[in-house]
Amino acid sequence: MARFPSSPAFWRSPVRGPRFTSVLGLVLLAGMSVLFVTGLLSYAAYNPDLSQVNDQTPDKGLLGFYLFAWPTDPHWLYRLTQGVHVTLGLALVPVLLAKLWSVVPRLFALPPVRSLAHALERLSLLLLVGGALFEFVTGILNVQLDYAFPGSFYPLHLYGAWVFLAAFLAHVVLKLPAALRNVRALRAGLEEGEEQQAVSGTLLAPDPDPPTMSRRGAFWLVGGGSAVLFGTSVGRSFDGPLRETAVLSPHGGPEPGTGPNGFQINKTAAYVGIDPREAAPEAWRLVVTGRSGTVRLSLAELRRLPLHSAALPIACVEGWSTADQWWRGVRLRDLAALVGYDGPEDPPDVLVDSLQRRGAFRRAALRGNQVGDARSLLALDVNGEPLSADHGRPARVIVPAAPGVLNTKWVTRLDFGAL
Structure with a gap:
């Protein structure tokens, strides 16, 4: 008998479930909150209100409500805030992908809309997933100095962040109570049958395949991926030998030269056309x-x-x-x-x-x-x-x-x- 993605029986992974999804969601809740705050700080550091010289974002309106004169103390402030923003963003990529994988059956659920409230929830999910992917993809491309997107990075990333935040807050309001219940069930050690009774709209497969990995193993896989990305990128924000561990970063690895001028640059004189x-x-x-x-x-x-x-x-x-x-x-x-x-x-x-x-x-x-x-x-x-x-x-x-x-x-x- 043919099975289609709209059928719950189509999805047979024994790893999926509300506990798995909820733990990943809580990690993203904490991590993305930090990303949003440090991203806003980065935007403020550019002094975007200075006569549109530093920033070409038109009609910021209320989106610029928090802008302030960026301080000069401590002198390492931007080094800290932007280092946290980029390194944490890279480390969260496996968590984001695992979270999207864990809830993909719901994208094909029928009927697509059951009520007005359900329609609003699905719209928020569309903006949430789209906003998250847009922010991560454009951010990673910018980190890699690959500007394969139309327009300037700064306004695109700013607008995308606010769209994502609106959907993110709506999603948190709707889902945080259930996520906390699921995590409490995990800590209480409920069996799968008990878990299914405790949680409505469960993601558990009704006819799962034989397991090739436990949920604990899946958590270790996701965490290990995050640790690898963290370990191969964080070094470019530090001095000394640790910098050489940043093998995935354009400005990681050894110093690019020797002598007093032998430290990192972003653009060479030839690249920007200096005569x-x-x-x-x-x-x-x-x-x-x-x-x-x-x-x-x-x-x-x-x-x-x-x-x-x-x-x-x-x-x-x-x-x-x-x-x-x-x-x-x-x-x-x-x-x-x-x-x-x-x-x-x-x-x-x-x-x-x-x-x-x-x-x-x-x-x-x-x-x-x-x-x-x-x-x-x-x-x-x-x-x-x-x-x-x-x-x-x-x-x-x-x-x-x-x-x-x-x-x-x-x-x-x-x-x-x-x-």
């Missing part, structure tokens, strides 16, 4: 504008200004980061003072232009609190040596706790108070 003639020390000029006018400085003139040092990491949205590097250069607030911002008032925002011709963030904006921090530099040297071409020679911005893309390389212009 070596424009970046040559004898030809390059920094243009600084502000309240009192415009100042043009050669590299030699910059080096005659008071120079300061700061130990700061680079942390990128893809989740990788460097150790603290020793940067040396001119404080941004001292450059602001050259063009009329030298007083007790709050330091100005600044618009930063780069020589790069290709890629996003050819322009970036920093808030006044970032400009005013004594560790925020227009860096000329790193670890006691002039910047290499790939690290932004002749000058780059370095700011505590800021995402890597706001630490603009190959800087050619600073417009203070322009936003």
Whole structure:
């Protein structure tokens, strides 16, 4: 007798069941809550309200209610929040896939809609599953520097996150009581027959195949997959030998070079189209504008200004980061003072232009609190040596706790108070 996916007898895995699904659901409830919060923090760190320079998300409206001036302390803040966001997201992939597998029979249940309440529940599930897959797929592609999706990653990921959250909250309200009952049944050690009586709408197969793996074994398989992904990605957020364990990450493994400039980069000078003639020390000029006018400085003139040092990491949205590097250069607030911002008032925002011709963030904006921090530099040297071409020679911005893309390389212009 032919069986179809709409028939409960079609699904014969003895592993499926409300206990299995509920445990996975509670893990996702905790993990995805952390992902959502750290994702919102990452969006806030980009300073998206600065005159649409850093962010092209139109009509955020109420979705931007939580935005605030991103702090500069502690200096490793973005390294922590984005490292947690990306590493946890990768580690949850096996849990998400196992959860979807565990409930797939319900996608084919007939009739597809039994009531208005059932219709709303299925609509929330469509948004929940679609939103989760969209967020994970686009996030992983971004981590792997493979932008195989239309439009900019930032607005797509932001909108997708809010759609997912709405469906996620509706699902939690509907399913959390049953999930907790199922976990209590698991802890009480109920037999399968008792479990089936205790839970309505059970996912247990009515005619299961002989088991090839116990449910406990299935949990170990899912947990082991998560542990492997965690172990092969977390190292890129740390220093020292642990970085070499991040074999699945574009910026994992050994340092890409030796010497003072031998640490990770995201984009090379050649990749973004830097013209070596424009970046040559004898030809390059920094243009600084502000309240009192415009100042043009050669590299030699910059080096005659008071120079300061700061130990700061680079942390990128893809989740990788460097150790603290020793940067040396001119404080941004001292450059602001050259063009009329030298007083007790709050330091100005600044618009930063780069020589790069290709890629996003050819322009970036920093808030006044970032400009005013004594560790925020227009860096000329790193670890006691002039910047290499790939690290932004002749000058780059370095700011505590800021995402890597706001630490603009190959800087050619600073417009203070322009936003």
